[in-house]
Amino acid sequence: MSATYRVTGMTCGGCARSVESAIKAVSADAKVVIDLGKAAVTVDGATEAQVKQAVDEAGFGFEGKA
Amino acid sequence: MSATYRVTGMTCGGCARSVESAIKAVSADAKVVIDLGKAAVTVDGATEAQVKQAVDEAGFGFEGKA
Numbered sequence: 001m002s003a004t005y006r007v008t009g010m011t012c013g014g015c016a017r018s019v020e021s022a023i024k025a026v027s028a029d030a031k032v033v034i035d036l037g038k039a040a041v042t043v044d045g046a047t048e049a050q051v052k053q054a055v056d057e058a059g060f061g062f063e064g065k066a
Numbered sequence: 067m068s069a070t071y072r073v074t075g076m077t078c079g080g081c082a083r084s085v086e087s088a089i090k091a092v093s094a095d096a097k098v099v100i101d102l103g104k105a106a107v108t109v110d111g112a113t114e115a116q117v118k119q120a121v122d123e124a125g126f127g128f129e130g131k132a
Contacts, residue, residue, distance in 0.1 A: 014126075015080040021125025022088070058124055059087025060080075 002031070002044035005051055008061035010036055015060070022058035026050045040066050068097070068110035071117055074127035076102055081126070088124035092116045106132050 010016050016034040019041060023032050027046035034041050043051050048065075055062040076082050082100040085107060089098050093112035100107050109117050114131075121128040 009080055009083070011080040012078040014075055014077040015084060017075070018081060018084040018088075018125045022084075022123060025123035057088060057091035059084045 002042050003048065003051075004040050004042040004066040005048070005055075006039055006063040006066040007034075007041045007055050008039055008063060010034070010039065010060060012036075018058050019055060019060055022054035023051055026054045038066075068108050069114065069117075070106050070108040070132040071114070071121075072105055072129040072132040073100075073107045073121050074105055074129060076100070076105065076126060078102075084124050085121060085126055088120035089117055092120045104132075 016036050020032040023030050023046055027050050030043055030045040032043050052062045082102050086098040089096050093116050096109055096111040098109050118128045
């Protein structure tokens with residue numbers, strides 16, 4: 001089951017790739033889709049707590065479910 | 067003692083902040099200075115292995131000492 005979160009501070013494709021990598025570092029099998037324009041990160045295969053930890057450690061702003 | 071590493075894939079300030087945050091997540095007291103134009107990351111207070119782990123997990127390219 002996937003969930004979509006609002007993540008602030010991503011300004012380019014490198015930022016988006018960084019968020020995706022950070023999430024996969026805490027949950028290797030997660031599927032991640034990022035909509036940069038909407039600041040939306042959709043994740044399948046990781047808990048909200050895992051996503052929050054990954055986003056925090058990567059230096060972006062986790063704002064909960066979108 | 068600080069060391070400078072070459073890190074590829076950083077294209078904006080958000081990327082640079084992400085690398086800094088990832089390094090501080092593995093070594094909280096590290097001091098990090100990033101020169102985006104030179105793809106150079108100077109770190110004081112973390113080992114090369116810690117920096118490599120952080121950069122890898124953040125989805126950027128760790129290319130060793132600059």
